Amino acid sequence: MTDTPAVISTICVEGVSKQYGDAFAVREVDLTMAPGECVAMVGHNGAGKSSLIKLMLGLTTPTAGRISVLGGDPASAAASHIRRQVGFLPESVAFHPSMTGRETLDFYAKLKGASRRDNDALFERVGLEPSAIKRRVGTYSKGMRQRLALAQALLGGPKVLFLDEPTTGLDPALRQSFYEIVRDLRDAGTTVLLCSHALTELEGQADRVVVMSRGRKVADGSLSTLRSLAQLPVRIRLTMPAGNVVEMTCANDDKVAMVRRVACEERDVADIEIVQPSLDEMYAHFLRREAAE
């Protein structure tokens, strides 16, 4: 992925490896992300997603390769001005349990040099009730902690947003409002990197999907690109007038021809359903291919 010039990309990861002892957490990863792009990073536990985010945050330094975020090295001494424009939602959110919701957000706002007057609006945006804000974080439910975590990630209007497993423990309604916020941010020009296990809910949210396995990037592209790369069969399900269902499979490229033929030949078909391979299936495919290599 070097087709985007480094000048306009907000994140540029080149040949980055991270080693802990003999074990590779991240191995020779290249990744570029542009402003206003929402990229989903998928992979099983220990695939290197969180390690890669830590590298991009400058919490750890790469063993090999180069990382630039918003034009600078995130691990350098002068990274303060970069971090001011970066929002981060960690995988396991931890706050100081003795502080109230408001105190927590005030503390982080002060550190980021963001105005505390916007905090009320932020609480409202993530859906934290005024009564909850006054309570100690130790009494919060998982969903409330997640909302508070999202609120702190949005402090100061970040240009880059790292969301590590943001929707674990959220109910479906909250998930929807969560992705709404992410969409708004992306439309406003923020680069969003989403990590998740919940592949199905990422469909339709991300512009691009990056598949990670054992520290390596095994696939990178839009959903349709990945689909044609994976060459997984498309299933066409026909409901006949009698109520019985006929299912056939064909390659993605033959899909249109197949539907045309069915529509012409089987004039009395009641319903046609085209089932594209889901992100789950594609993910499994890329992992199988990686394992075979």
Add this chain to the structure above:
Amino acid sequence: MNTLFIIAGKEVRDGLRNRWVVATTLLMAALALTLSFLGAAPTGTVGVGPVEITIVSLSSLTIFLLPLIALLLSFDAVVGEIDRGTMTLLLSYPVARWQVLLGKFLGHAAIIAFATVLGYGAAGVALAMGDAEIGAESWRAFAAMIGSSVLLGAAFTALGYLASTLVRDRGTAAGIAVAVWLAFVLLYDMGLLGLLVADGGKTLNADVLNWALLANPADTYRLFNLTGFKNVSLFAGTAGLAAHVQVSPSVLLAVLAGWVVAPLALAAALFSRKQI
């Protein structure tokens, strides 16, 4: 600079919330008041005032208690936050690592200073309200005792921070903290005494002994308080020792300050290289 105070302020508020500040202050005040009331009784005609007695007994107690409190407060400071995951989030903010470490240290040192000044100050007030006439020199010695106690607390807080940055596990950090306390407060003096007896004064002269005492913050503190002021050392029975100590009180204070700065600087250097 601002960032330091934000982090220090949060640490102080945490201390207030989890009752550390209240508990430590009450403990210090209770012990100081008990000692000052007990000490006020048997002065007799020795020629020392109640303040001197209080200084001698309080500083002896401080050597045991304050390092313990300081280490308990600080051993979890870094490793605990990494363990709970709050450090990852904090470091993703525009803060330098040394700011995190120094800010947290300042917060913890402030808690110790507050508890010491208030707790021992209460004893001072109780003494002032007593019948005995107390001279300006005695008050200076008392103030010096409080000030050096804060410094001693800060030194062991810094050692606790070093332990906390050194390891990846909270249990290990706690173990190191206990070991530091045992080594500096209990075993060091015993070992030194044993060496002196075994050596019989052949190679271990006063010079070597002086250096050996400066190599331990607790002994430096003891030396400062028991030999720094004449009327205190008379009562403490260390007047003879005071005559031999070639180290001036200001140097002793500087050494104590060095025991704050050196572990903290080492901890900051380690922390800046730590992979979170």
